Amino acid sequence: MSEKKTILITGGAGFIGSHCAELFLEYNYNVIIADNLSTGNVENANIATKFYNIDINSKDFELIFKENKIDYVLHLAAQASVGFSTREPVTDAQENILGSVNVFSLCKKYAVKKVIVASTAAVYGTPQYLPVDEAHSTKFLSFYGLSKYTMEQYLKLFEIDYIIFRFANVYGERQNSKGEAGVVAIFADKMCNNEDVTITGDGEQTRDFVYVKDIARVCLLGFESDVKNELINVSTNTGISVNDLFFKMADVLSYSKKPLYVPDRCGDIKHSILNNEKCAKLLEFIPQTSLNDGIEALLKWRMSK
Numbered sequence: 195m196s197e198k199k200t201i202l203i204t205g206g207a208g209f210i211g212s213h214c215a216e217l218f219l220e221y222n223y224n225v226i227i228a229d230n231l232s233t234g235n236v237e238n239a240n241i242a243t244k245f246y247n248i249d250i251n252s253k254d255f256e257l258i259f260k261e262n263k264i265d266y267v268l269h270l271a272a273q274a275s276v277g278f279s280t281r282e283p284v285t286d287a288q289e290n291i292l293g294s295v296n297v298f299s300l301c302k303k304y305a306v307k308k309v310i311v312a313s314t315a316a317v318y319g320t321p322q323y324l325p326v327d328e329a330h331s332t333k334f335l336s337f338y339g340l341s342k343y344t345m346e347q348y349l350k351l352f353e354i355d356y357i358i359f360r361f362a363n364v365y366g367e368r369q370n371s372k373g374e375a376g377v378v379a380i381f382a383d384k385m386c387n388n389e390d391v392t393i394t395g396d397g398e399q400t401r402d403f404v405y406v407k408d409i410a411r412v413c414l415l416g417f418e419s420d421v422k423n424e425l426i427n428v429s430t431n432t433g434i435s436v437n438d439l440f441f442k443m444a445d446v447l448s449y450s451k452k453p454l455y456v457p458d459r460c461g462d463i464k465h466s467i468l469n470n471e472k473c474a475k476l477l478e479f480i481p482q483t484s485l486n487d488g489i490e491a492l493l494k495w496r497m498s499k
């Protein structure tokens with residue numbers, strides 16, 4: 195029988211991290227979560243085999259590697275808000291660049307077998323063509339996009355086996371609906387409370403929404419496959435307009451208010467769809483959850499709270 199593997203998930207108390215932790219536990223991994231709970235939730239962290247309430251930038255972070263034999267690291271801890279990065283570029287760089295460099299240095303020092311990191315469609319800037327593949331040029335419209343791209347470049351120089359996943363717009367249960375959260379979580383929150391829903395611009399902007407449990411699944415496949423040192427988009431390869439999303443969710447929830455349209459936010463990308471052929475080819479994976487099913491799962495969870 196093969197030995198039980200130990201995975202460290204940084205940011206495991208967050209939205210995506212908590213679903214990954216659940217899946218890895220289900221697949222019989224020891225799951226260690228490291229999270230400073232800045233946006234994460236302690237209830238998510240408590241499911242782990244071990245939880246360290248710690249900052250990835252802290253000197254004590256190394257203790258996790260000293261106290262445990264870590265096979266794999268799934269690095270999700272980050273400052274994940276575009277707007278925050280514009281207001282607080284120093285903190286954004288500290289979290290997403292320096293924090294990541296600390297994680298990678300320790301992975302190298304303690305001979306971690308593979309590291310998977312979460313990057314973002316934001317590194318591509320305004321698409322020159324659709325769907326955007328991995329060969330598309332990069333352009334940074336925010337410090338967040340730049341800090342994530344910089345993280346990618348550091349990782350490549352560390353000589354550790356890695357996969358960089360560039361995720362499209364992730365949605366699903368436990369996503370934070372406050373502040374500058376994902377549009378699906380915000381719509382769900384407003385509609386469940388029968389509050390007005392605001393749409394920026396004409397609502398015809400499209401986004402590629404990928405369900406969070408599909409993200410967890412691709413992370414698991416990433417560790418269990420021989421694929422290494424690759425940059426891979428994770429997406430559905432299709433877009434839906436914000437208007438269509440609104441009407442789809444309104445229909446499921448029998449929400450009858452009309453959306454309120456407000457002017458575009460300067461710098462918003464009109465259409466964002468990521469090509470997922472490389473993911474399908476290398477990992478034999480394409481997201482399995484339709485937007486309808488994902489939204490239903492999210493709304494069921496939301497109404498059970």
Ligand SMILES: NC(=O)c1ccc[n+]([C@@H]2O[C@H](COP(=O)([O-])OP(=O)(O)OC[C@H]3O[C@@H](n4cnc5c(N)ncnc54)[C@H](O)[C@@H]3O)[C@@H](O)[C@H]2O)c1
Nearest residue numbers: 205207208209210230231232233234249250271272312364
């Ligand atoms: N949600 C999306 O649509 C999306 C899209 C592309 C990429 N990503 C990336 O996926 C990852 C997870 O995002 P999420 O949506 O789950 O966000 P999230 O905010 O729910 O999760 C981030 C987690 O990291 C923790 N954290 C932040 N800074 C930390 C630090 N310095 N030390 C320790 N823990 C820290 C937070 O407390 C939180 O639990 C991030 O790297 C994000 O950039 C997310």
